[in-house]
Amino acid sequence: MIVMKIKRFLSVLLALTLIVSSFLPTAAKSSGCDCGFSPVVYVAALGSATLYLDAGTADEKIIFRPEQADTLGLVGKLILPIARLAVDKNYTAFGTGIAKATTDLFGPLAMDENGNSNPRVTTKPTLPSDPTHGPNHDYYFGYDFRLDPFVVAQDLDAYIQHVKSLTGHSKVSFRASSLGGIIVMAYLEKYGTTELDKIIFQCCPILGVGVAGDLFTKQVELNNDALVRYGMQVLPRDAVGSVLSILIQSLDALGVFSAVLGFGDKLIDNMLDQLYDELLIPIFGRMPGLWALVPDVSYEQAKTIFLDSSASQTLVNRLDDYHYNVQGKADRLLNDALNSGVGIMILAGYNMQREPFVASYLNQSDAVDDTIYNAPGVTCALLNETLGDGYVQAVNDGHNHLSADGIIDASTCYLPENTWFAKDMLHSTPHEGHREMYALFLTSGGNFNVHSDARFPQFLQDDATNKRLIPLVDYVPDDALRIEDVFQFMLTFFQEFKLILLAK
Ligand SMILES: [Zn+2]
Ligand SMILES: [Zn+2]
Structure with missing residues (x-):
């Protein structure tokens, strides 16, 4: 009898234990975190996830970004065609050589007729396990840049559910960088x-990128002055940079770049159509992720160039879906989000020279993305121009939205109170100054906007040398040659000089 009772007691205990333990994980999840800071999901840029061919098999190979040995292999394969071109001036043979070598490297990236990946090409997605969150603890969301943004958004939603459950929060915040903004x-x-x-939104092509629009519509153009400016702006801002800058300007004065560009123009004239037909269209032409970068001004024309009769209606429909229902409705989507209580910070760079090989080379940019597309709705002058002396702010809403340098009128922005501009900011290269502003925004309670904190008004100067963002009106450029720069230059000079002497 006693044995029976003990047995029954034990079996009831076991059953209770099972029932309770089955609830335990749920109980732990729903207990919640009361830190008051929503975990941040960093929706990263193009190239954020490595792409593999035959992942998990003995033949696994990284195909994006290509490994150094493969890139060097490509360069190796180009040497012979270049040498041959120098002798026989046969551009068609040269074009075929380039297309073939590049296809060897990037061919597996091509999508099928519906814009889906070859099933053998995948990422290796992982989910985070560390529940630590805060202004300095983002959750990194990487993805295959080629995919339809709606497909990636589905993965992002699953990732959010995981982060919520991991951290015990009911909401997350996004920090999107570049292409990540399209996913958001x-x-x-x-x-x-x-x-x-x-x-x-950090440097995000919400309305596209001029380079993508130009490349998808064959608006390729080389410009000498743009090339020189583009080269100068990536130099280090120190003594070595100053010397290199003098070198670049000297070479320019000698006509070296215009000679190189003359050769480039000849290549374009002779080979552009061939490179599009044999390389760009077959490999990159059906990637919905890249199509999402094409601005409206180029979109329909791009379709006539890139999508021939072999492209399926399914592909056209999914490209149109992003273009017309997301990019085309960005104004409503952003305003709806703001009006529903979501805090929004859009940050765009300006005053940088963009890639010197496309027709839109004079657009204001952060060297990659156009200011007009990263700060949707903005009115801004072309590079090295202003809106003009008599310019009057387009929308008078009771605030000043004109930049002190006369380049930007933010009053026409879709979100004029939530769009910031950083002069001289290089595309998606944040430093401590940005992180300080982001932390302030992410930890703020109410609707943080361009009027909320005097340290971070609408117009900022990116002082990358000193790793700070400061109000544009307070910025005094440090053009004076500092004595330590002179010493550094002399030191470098003598060290090099000594090396040359020792070598002799
Ligand atoms: Zn928390
Ligand atoms: Zn305003």
Whole structure:
């Protein structure tokens, strides 16, 4: 009898233990975190996830970004065609050589007729396991840049559910960088804002990128002055940079670059159509992720060039879906998000020279993305120009939205109170100054905007040398040659000089 009772007691205990333990993980999840800071999901840029061919097999190979040995292999394969071109001036043979070598490297990246990946090409997605979150602890979301942004948005939603459960929060914030902003916009269209606290758009092509539009419409053009400016702006801002800058300007004065560009022009005249037909269209022409970068001004024309009759209606429909329902409705999507209580910070760079080989080389940019597309709705002058002396702010809303340098009128922005501009900011290269502003925004309670903190008004100067963002009106450029720069230059000079003497 006693044995029976003990047995029954034990079996009831076991059953209770099982029932309780089955609830335990749920109980732990729903206990929640009361830190008051929504975990931040960093929706990263193009190239954020490595792409593999035959992942997990003995033949696994990284195909993006290509490994150094493969890139060197490509260079090796180009040497012979270049040498041959120098002798026989046969551009068609040269074009075929380039197309073939590049296809060997990037061919597996090509999508099928519907814009889907070859099933053998994948990422290796992982989910985070560390529940630590805060202004300095982002959750990194990487993805295959080629995919339809709506497909990636679905993965992002699954990632958000995981982060919520891991951290015990009911909402997350986004920090999107570059192409990541396109994923966030697709997410807004598909899933709305109920699980979102705040969004940072850092240098995001919300309305596209001029380079993509130009390349998709064959607007290729080489410009000498743009090439020189482009080269100068990436130099280090120190004594070595100053010497290199003098070197670049000297070479320019000697006509070296115009000679190189003359050769480039000849290549374009002779080979452009061939490179599009044999390389660009077959490999890159059906990637919905790249199509999302094409601005509206180029979109329909790009379709006539890149999508021939072999492209399926499914592909055209999915490209149109992003273009017309996300990019084309960005104004409504952003305003709806703001009005539903989501904090928004859009940051765009300007005053940099963009890539010197496309027709839009004079657009204001952060060297990669156009200011007009990163700060949707903005009115801004072309590079090295201003809006003019008599310019009057387009929309008078009771605030000043004109930059002190006369380049930008933010009053026409889709979100004029939530769009910031950083002069001389290089594309998606944040430093301590940006991180300080982001932390302030992410930890703020209410609707943080360009009027909220005097340290971070609408117009900022990116002082990358000193790793700070400062109000544009307070910035005094440090053009004076500092004595330590002179010493550094002399030191470098003598060290090099000594090496040359020792070598003799
Ligand atoms: Zn928390
Ligand atoms: Zn205003």
